[in-house]
Amino acid sequence: MVKIYTEHLFLTEDNRRIIFPLLFDMVYLPNNGTRSNFIFVDSLSEADVAIFPVDIVSFLKKDKSNFFHNWIAKMSQNKVPIWIYTAGDFGFTFKNENVLTFRMGGFNSKLPTNTSIMPSFVNDPYNKILKDDFFVLPKKKRPSIGFVGNANGSLFKFIKEFILYLKRVIINLGYRYPEDYHPFYPAGRKRYKLLYKLQKDKRIQSDFIFRDKYRARNENKEKTTLEFFKNIQDNLYTFCLRGNGNFSVRFYEALIMGRIPVLINTDVRLPLEDLIDWNKHCVIVLEDSIIQDLLNFHSSKTEFELEEIQTNNRKLVLERLNRVDYFVQISNKYLESK
Known part of the structure; x- marks a missing residue:
């Protein structure tokens, strides 16, 4: 005690x-x-x-x-x-x-x-949002990777994100104890470029829905939330990249759903790294080698191993990351x- x-x-x-x-x-x-x-x-x-x-x-x-x-x-x-x-x-x-x-x-x-x-202490989508119980996906020849969310490659979106970033930095400077400084990271544009790169590669089965806003700000929240989690459920892998802060909530949502996050390494630190071997639960990749890293991981695993990872990922969140x-x-x- x-x-x-x-x-x-x-x-x-x-x-x-x-x-x-x-x-x-x-x-x-x-x-x-x-x-x-x-x-x-x-x-x-x-x-x-x-x-x-x-x-x-x-x-x-x-x-x-x-x-x-x-x-x-x-x-x-x-x-x-x-x-x-x-x-x-x-x-x-x-x-x-x-x-x-x-x-x-x-x-x-x-x-x-x-x-x-x-x-991120996420709620279990199988409880209230999805109508199904958890199930594992079989291995297919091509790795299937999903994403639903804010991904926009336009110059207008880039400028808008930069203005919001500057506003936050200026406000932060006025505080006696400011938050840590983070350099500008155009998350929406970065996502778009990497997702487009994945989408063009015929060796990968991509399932992407690009949005201009985060789903929580969408007027039809119930519909887009269901769409978001169905996309994770339907694909063995989920694309995960940081947002304003250097972490991804989607990473934990993919884990609790028993799917495999593909995490872009932006100098992240994951929870309990000395107690959890994260390489057994996700694919940690670099921006420049995301396609080859994903293909290598997928080809190196048997169908049984991929099913085991899915089961262990859901168990990890329910039993250790609550x-x-x-x-x-x-x-x-x-x-x-x-």
Whole structure:
């Protein structure tokens, strides 16, 4: 049982959307997993870990009294390991050896060792969106790869993305504690060029639907959401490339559906890399060699191996990359010596 110290005054309904992910399950959605593995304590002397209760990116924008830094100092003086959560596409690097930072993405070569990448905690599409139960796809001669989403190669779209990026950078500079700097990445245009390259190759069976907007912004959300997940379901492989931040939510959606992500490596760090052999669950490729990398992977696997990967990918998310079990593994890794 991991004993958690936190500031309960911030565990309010108003903060529901920015709460530390593990605390969300302990406070708003308590379940057997949290009850059997985690417990709140009021004393620092009893605590195994101190968790700052809300996203620090949001908190620091409003912190006029240095509450956060004073809290960190207090926890450090009591020699309690500290966990913090930095939300958003860009994230925030907090330099303190006693602090473990959780974030969605960032650049692997630049992130400190005391940074833990969280998976996107996606819901199971088989529960409410799709009418089918999970099934595996057989191996075909040509690898089938799917994609539905924002992919636009026009100059207008490029300029629009750049203007939005500049606006965000300028706003960020006005904050006392700005988010990490990320260079401009024209995700929509990059996707379009790579998908078009795949589409032209006759050795690959492509199944792409190009959109000018993300599906969440589409007026007919129910229809486009079903279309999105049916596309993943119908294809053995799913094309995955980062968005504004250096991570892909689609990557985890493909995994939970029991399909194989084809992840473009943009200096990403994946969750639990020292505990999970990601090469057994996905195809990690470079932009310049995406076609050959995919063909080599597909030809190197038997039908049984590809079916096994599909089953293991769904199992990986359901049993290890959900909110509770992810933090159980983190606790075992970082707190076992305490």
